[in-house]
Amino acid sequence: xxxxxxxxxxxxxxxxxxxxxxxxxxxxxxxxxxxxxxxxxxxxxxxxxxxxxxxxxxxxxxxxxxxxxxxxxxxxxxxxxxxxxxxxxxxxxxxxxxxxxxxxxxxxxxxxxxxxxxxxxxxxxxxxxxxxxxxxxxxxxxxxxxxxxxxxxxxxxxxxxxxxxxxxxxxxxxxxxxxxxxxxxxxxxxxxxxxxxxxxxxxxxxxxxxxxxxxxxxxxxxxxxxxxxxxxxxxxxxxxxxxxxxxxxxxxxxxxxxxxxxxxxxxxxxxxxxxxxxxxxxxxxxxxxxxxxxxxxxxxxxxxxxxxxxxxxxxxxxxxxxxxxxxxxxxxxxxxxxxxxxxxxxxxxxxxxxxxx
Amino acid sequence: xxxxxxxxxxxxxxxxxxxxxxxxxxxxxxxxxxxxxxxxxxxxxxxxxxxxxxxxxxxxxxxxxxxxxxxxxxxxxxxxxxxxxxxxxxxxxxxxxxxxxxxxxxxxxxxxxxxxxxxxxxxxxxxxxxxxxxxxxxxxxxxxxxxxxxxxxxxxxxxxxxxxxxxxxxxxxxxxxxxxxxxxxxxxxxxxxxxxxxxxxxxxxxxxxxxxxxxxxxxxxxxxxxxxxxxxxxxxxxxxxxxxxxxxxxxxxxxxxxxxxxxxxxxxxxxxxxxxxxxxxxxxxxxxxxxxxxxxxxxxxxxxxxxxxxxxxxxxxxxxxxxxxxxxxxxxxxxxxxxxxxxxxxxxxxxxxxxxx
Numbered sequence: 001x002x003x004x005x006x007x008x009x010x011x012x013x014x015x016x017x018x019x020x021x022x023x024x025x026x027x028x029x030x031x032x033x034x035x036x037x038x039x040x041x042x043x044x045x046x047x048x049x050x051x052x053x054x055x056x057x058x059x060x061x062x063x064x065x066x067x068x069x070x071x072x073x074x075x076x077x078x079x080x081x082x083x084x085x086x087x088x089x090x091x092x093x094x095x096x097x098x099x100x101x102x103x104x105x106x107x108x109x110x111x112x113x114x115x116x117x118x119x120x121x122x123x124x125x126x127x128x129x130x131x132x133x134x135x136x137x138x139x140x141x142x143x144x145x146x147x148x149x150x151x152x153x154x155x156x157x158x159x160x161x162x163x164x165x166x167x168x169x170x171x172x173x174x175x176x177x178x179x180x181x182x183x184x185x186x187x188x189x190x191x192x193x194x195x196x197x198x199x200x201x202x203x204x205x206x207x208x209x210x211x212x213x214x215x216x217x218x219x220x221x222x223x224x225x226x227x228x229x230x231x232x233x234x235x236x237x238x239x240x241x242x243x244x245x246x247x248x249x250x251x252x253x254x255x256x257x258x259x260x261x262x263x264x265x266x267x268x269x270x271x272x273x274x275x276x277x278x279x280x281x282x283x284x285x286x287x288x289x290x291x292x293x294x295x296x297x298x299x300x301x302x303x304x305x306x307x308x309x310x311x312x313x314x315x316x317x318x319x320x321x322x323x324x325x326x327x328x329x330x331x332x333x334x335x336x337x338x339x340x341x342x343x344x345x346x347x348x349x350x351x352x353x354x355x356x357x
Numbered sequence: 358x359x360x361x362x363x364x365x366x367x368x369x370x371x372x373x374x375x376x377x378x379x380x381x382x383x384x385x386x387x388x389x390x391x392x393x394x395x396x397x398x399x400x401x402x403x404x405x406x407x408x409x410x411x412x413x414x415x416x417x418x419x420x421x422x423x424x425x426x427x428x429x430x431x432x433x434x435x436x437x438x439x440x441x442x443x444x445x446x447x448x449x450x451x452x453x454x455x456x457x458x459x460x461x462x463x464x465x466x467x468x469x470x471x472x473x474x475x476x477x478x479x480x481x482x483x484x485x486x487x488x489x490x491x492x493x494x495x496x497x498x499x500x501x502x503x504x505x506x507x508x509x510x511x512x513x514x515x516x517x518x519x520x521x522x523x524x525x526x527x528x529x530x531x532x533x534x535x536x537x538x539x540x541x542x543x544x545x546x547x548x549x550x551x552x553x554x555x556x557x558x559x560x561x562x563x564x565x566x567x568x569x570x571x572x573x574x575x576x577x578x579x580x581x582x583x584x585x586x587x588x589x590x591x592x593x594x595x596x597x598x599x600x601x602x603x604x605x606x607x608x609x610x611x612x613x614x615x616x617x618x619x620x621x622x623x624x625x626x627x628x629x630x631x632x633x634x635x636x637x638x639x640x641x642x643x644x645x646x647x648x649x650x651x652x653x654x655x656x657x658x659x660x661x662x663x664x665x666x667x668x669x670x671x672x673x674x675x676x677x678x679x680x681x682x683x684x685x686x687x688x689x690x691x692x693x694x695x696x697x698x699x700x701x702x703x704x705x706x707x708x709x710x711x712x713x714x
Contacts, residue, residue, distance in 0.1 A: 013598040053579035222410035222607040241370040248578040273608040
């Protein structure tokens with residue numbers, strides 16, 4: 001006999017990319033930043049007084065909130081700190097969507113969203129993207145017609161890397177009846193020449209929450225640290241009611257604050273990733289791949305017709321190179337490849353070239 | 358306008374004990390261990406290679422699970438690691454209780470349980486304890502009659518410190534139709550002469566999950582680290598479906614593993630707490646308090662009739678001594694006092710003596 005609810009018993013859990021223990025793996029499958037986090041973190045950890053762990057941590061992580069507020073020129077009360085972006089995504093559903101009410105996404109999108117919706121027993125309203133991987137004209141109408149309460153929109157888009165500009169997001173928010181969760185997990189890798197800045201949107205709209213994470217831009221996937229930014233009336237119920245109290249430990253608060261303060265270090269890694277992104281996209285194109293222009297730290301590349309994407313994924317894996325293959329309609333002729341360091345990318349390109357006729 | 362669901366909009370969040378920043382406060386209000394964590398943690402942190410933070414952490418925290426499995430002589434698959442006990446409590450509801458289905462508790466109990474039930478829109482079936490602060494004979498019948506899916510039972514009990522022995526818990530589990538969450542947050546402070554050991558229950562019953570935390574016994578409230586122990590078919594759906602993926606960061610996994618390995622250090626703090634508990638109970642009794650015999654690191658003490666509990670709480674607070682006062686029927690003539698170090702307890706006793714005629 002099972003004690004699970006019928007809903008949980010019938011669902012499948014989220015399947016993340018492979019996380020091998022072998023340090024010799026060339027890991028280009030889960031979009032980690034290929035460069036290490038700022039050395040300042042080493043100092044913070046080395047200087048940490050362990051006796052502080054005896055007491056409960058600052059419940060709202062106000063030290064980090066103040067640092068983030070200064071960075072984004074917003075107020076502390078517009079920020080909630082969460083265990084990675086994942087916790088914020090979950091809280092958006094718990095707080096704003098009753099079981100049975102629909103949640104909106106694009107097709108394709110980050111594969112975690114439907115799993116979180118399912119846990120809350122919420123149906124998904126999925127709107128296919130256009131050929132250019134952008135939402136269609138009738139996107140908001142379809143979501144509103146379905147009665148969608150929360151829409152998850154990742155920008156730059158995963159798994160394509162395609163960017164919407166803030167005016168397009170403003171249009172969506174202004175038309176939506178529900179709340180828009182703008183998932184900016186990869187925002188740090190956008191070309192600065194684009195002058196992308198979505199933060200003013202939280203002042204103009206009372207229905208936008210922006211998700212940020214330190215996992216990619218700050219090379220801290222192992223820390224599990226993210227935050228949400230939005231109008232106070234959206235942030236407050238998550239902060240005061242639905243999140244677990246004391247959700248962020250002392251050490252993480254100190255480490256994350258130091259990482260966010262080291263903007264110039266982080267920006268240097270972003271610029272290196274962009275340089276490598278251009279090079280890798282060029283190399284793949286020369287090998288016959290069709291590569292979607294990306295504003296993230298990954299590339300979605302269509303595999304030349306001489307080979308299936310799945311076969312190439314498996315052959316690379318055999319050589320210790322992991323990339324991401326999605327067994328999903330519209331994606332199963334493509335590979336999602338995290339931009340690595342120059343030596344990693346060269347290794348990958350050489351390994352792919354070996355497989356082509 | 359609010360975007361919150363009606364249920365969330367109508368609820369109040371959990372209110373924890375005060376967490377003042379002033380290091381001069383004598384903090385006897387939230388049951389932290391008064392002794393620092395093992396110095397081994399300092400070594401672990403100092404030796405931590407920050408480059409590891411670049412990658413995602415081991416998703417299931419298997420290093421810690423193996424250490425805990427060896428300690429309790431159980432299998433890794435009987436364990437789920439969570440962000441403090443709080444995350445496990447939440448997962449028990451998400452996984453085993455549909456919205457609208459009732460959750461069982463005793464009255465009084467840990468005040469977080471009803472808040473978590475409310476977030477899931479679940480009614481509470483609350484069964485008053487007897488005069489001896491133990492569940493009444495008809496406890497399980499009342500819970501079964503109400504159709505309760507999950508029952509939260511804290512043992513030793515909070516806020517009284519009263520202990521049920523494993524045979525009483527076995528009786529409850531065998532009679533309950535739903536799942537029993539046995540919250541052992543304070544288990545480490547039980548007198549070893551009692552030979553309390555509930556772990557065999559998870560083999561005998563397929564409906565028990567035992568909650569453990571490193572917050573109290575291991576002096577790590579600031580780390581946010583707990584775990585659940587139970588039959589594999591109870592643990593697995595929480596591990597694979599309902600918890601946030603990568604819920605535990607790298608650093609916490611290393612720190613918690615080191616703390617659990619240092620059993621002799623931890624046991625020494627537990628024994629010191631017990632010694633101080635006896636002394637403090639004696640001192641309070643001499644001052645006219647009625648003190649419930651406690652197997653935890655706190656005492657629930659009825660304030661002498663010459664003074665109200667609230668007045669005493671406020672007077673102590675003015676002097677920088679924090680204890681816990683519950684504005685709650687049956688508790689509002691009492692104070693819950695965390696057992697501190699010898700100097701802290703002496704300071705408290707002297708301050709109380711000053712207030713009595």
